[in-house]
Amino acid sequence: MTTNISECMNSILNSVRNLPVCSLVKATYGRLAKLFVRKGREAKAQLGTRKEFSQHLVKCIEANLKMVRCFTVTLLCSLANQTCDCRSFQALYFLCPHALACCAYSRVNWTAYVHRVYRLSSVFSVYRMGFTPPILEGFWPPYDGPTVIPDPNKRLAREGRPRSTRIQTNMDEEDSNRPKxxxxxxxxxxxxxxxxxxxxxxxxxxxx
Structure with missing residues (x-):
């Protein structure tokens, strides 16, 4: 697993990746519950400050505003349709530097063109979901399905360097004519x- 999302998951589950599947699922569930509690408290605290948008959006807008004075405004981007030639407006659903320059030139409040997903009320609603504690093993219903036995040939070697199972991509290819x-x-x-x-x-x- 070599994608960015996989690497993020591997870094989080680094301490439990060699555990059995049940333990891995429990660890993932517990860490996700802790994450939602922490993010929910942060969103609730930000709502108490009477702010309208998330901190991530504010930082992006402030960075884009610094470039507004570098443009000569020609009203070609369509604010009504939330489109711009740079495609950033359409991809991120908040104003790019070009759209902010158009708003400043037209004396229009830019907040009307920001998607509601960036509002703190929407952020808080994401982390407001509760987590039901997992059922203790003593209360599990009886299992009468097939018994899974691990393949001993798939076990990791106890000694020596472990064999890499990383999937090779184009960036890993080496020039065969290049001497080692x-x-x-x-x-x-x-x-x-x-x-x-x-x-x-x-x-x-x-x-x-």
Missing amino acids: RCSLCRQPGHTRRSCPQVEGAAHSGGHE
């Missing part, structure tokens, strides 16, 4: 173990 170089002296034709620089250093150290 020593990781110590960076010269081709040998490896770090057989590097003559290591032997030379050992002999010089003995003479001293």
Whole structure:
């Protein structure tokens, strides 16, 4: 798993990834519940400050406002249809620097063109959902299905470096005509173990 989303999940579940599936599910459920509690408290605290939009949107708008004075306004972008040639307006659902420049030129309040998903009330409603505690194992209904036995050939080796299961992509492809170089002296034709620089250093150290 090499995508960005997979890497994010791997970093969160790094401490429990070698546990059985049931333990992994419990850990994922517990961490997600803690995340929703923390994010819900943050959203509720921001609502108490009487702010209208999320902090993420405010930072983006402030960064875009710094570029507004760099543009010469020609009213070509359609604010009514929330479209702009840079496509940022359509992709992010809040105003790009070009749209903000048009609003400033036309003396229009830009807040009317921000999608409601960025409002703190919408953010708080996402994390307001409750989590039902998992049922204890003693209360589980009896199971009469097939018994799954793990394949012993799939077990990780107890000794030595584990074999990589990472899926290779285009960025991992190496030039076959490019010679391999020593990781110590960076010269081709040998490896770090057989590097003559290591032997030379050992002999010089003995003479001293």
